Amino acid sequence: MSAVDTTTQNRNSSAIATLQYEKGRSNLSRSLGRLRRHRMALIGVGLIFFVFLFVLIGSLLIPESQSTFNMPARALQPPSAEYPFGTDVIGRDLLARVVYGGQISLFVGVTAVIVQMFVGTLIGLVSGYMGGVLDSVLMRFAEAMLSIPQLFLALIALRIFSDPTEFPDFTFMGRQYSATMIVIVFVIGLTSWMRVSRIVRSVVLSVKEQEYITSARSIGAGNMRIVLRHVLPNCFAPIMVSATLGVGSAILLEAYLGFLGLGVRNPTPTWGNIMGDANSYINQWYYWFFPAMFIMLTTLGINFLGDGLRDAFDPRSLR
């Protein structure tokens, strides 16, 4: 039994036909099969793959020092054979900055979503499974957090936790990073878990009264085992969908924060803080065009894939 089967009554006839045809396969492989036939999702995967290759191969070809090496004499040069994306206001190679900034932006996007999913799932599971006072307290808290615009919340939290004396730069694998990079991961993750926890909670509520939970309990399974083995797997599909779309919003939020000059600090480049620097140089189109383009390609790919996943996991939406 899973979320897919509990919706039997709502299925329309064509979906029933597809499901019968696919009988004998697991839900996951059925879903992946549907995903493979989803043209938009494939385009999405292609875009994400392209961006990944760009930041990966780019970092193999261009040394990291290139992204922080500045030479004011060559400031604000338009794209040329030597600097395909031009140079920024203090003469740093923008191609190198977009490559290395992209790594950070993608890293922030993915890890922030891991934090978000972990916290959201945990709170959703506890809230839905335990019920009672704990449930109402946690859900009121989630509601309160949801009423505050996320950008404002993130700005304030970021300011509180980005004191450079408390969070100094650190070096990892020979590269120097600003600690704001780690702070921003948690700020984005901890300001966006609320919707996930609501989704997980509603799945838990619908699952926990089912017979197989009762039978698991009657053969002596503890709460922990029931939650992890029998309840959590039902949340897989909605978590996957919101995690995928979440990466897109996390990258966008990082970009907005960086654009407002409050994101990850120097020396670490990100697409967002390159945009923030470029804000005053609208005339130099190459300064802002390339990072913004990569932000857009990434979120576009992620939204295509996320939409495809939603269709694939939810047979009701097959029309």
Next chain:
Amino acid sequence: MTTYIIRRLLQAIPLLFIISFILFALTNSLGDPLAVFAESRQRPTAQAREEMRRRLGLDRPLLEQYVVWLIGNDWMLVDVQGNGMVMEPGTRQGVLRGDLGISFVTRRPAWTRIEERLPNTLTLMIPAYTITLILAVGIGVYSAIRQYTFVDNLITGASFFFYSMPIFFIALMTIYIFGVQFTKWDLPALPIGGTGDGSIGDLIVHMVMPIFCLVAIQLAAYVRFVRSSMLEVLGQDYIRTAHAKGLSEGRVVSRHALKNAALPLVTLVGLDLPFLLAGAVVTERIFAWPGMGRLFIESFERADVPVMMAILMLLCVMVVVFQILTDIVYTWFDPRIRF
């Protein structure tokens, strides 16, 4: 129904207390608001600053500050020098009595700061939102009744495209093309920022680009929403019945489909409306538009806690109120839902 409304209102009260406490705790951790005086020309002495800190209650524990913020301190004495020598009655009335506090920066009531900026934000956001809604319903319905045609695929693709686009990208591109390049090509260029010289005509010219960007970004999400809720309704049996009894296509769409598809849209609009007050932080920044978003960033950068709290609380109260209103309006529109 009345009991339902009363219950919702009663539930909203603890929620607003939780929100206000979260916000109060966060904004008060932002750093020393008196730091702005350290760089001002008439730098107060250390003692004067200490007295100011005590008058503002910044030396007290957070919980006490929160209570003072809520109900004021005009009923108690403030020990200005910290040694019991000078006891002054407090001057604040508290948020519950309508006193949002004095801005640390301008030394005027926080509410006057909002009063100055809110009209600017609304002149930008209301037209932008209205245009978005009208276009979204038109395009979304058209797209849904021509599902999987070339035009529908084009619209769906374009809305994905704009939905994924960060607003600064489209804003910088429009400024670059219509502001910068048009001047170079000797075409009539649009102004790239500000609100103009005060005349209505000039204001409208300045509004063109920000509104274009806001509409382009918001429209995508709304078109997708209208299209999918329209498709959902068009698949219903009563639509087939309406067709079967010989109604014209236009009548089926406008009378039977759109009315039902508009219901979820009401919810979405109701939940989005309060956020218009927040303005568009990024858009206002790019176009140098003196609205609420800019005000928030300005007060944020100077740790002007009373103004930040005023903006955030105004927003959150509106969010909570609109959530209740949306639910009430929804039941009013949809006779199937009863409490």
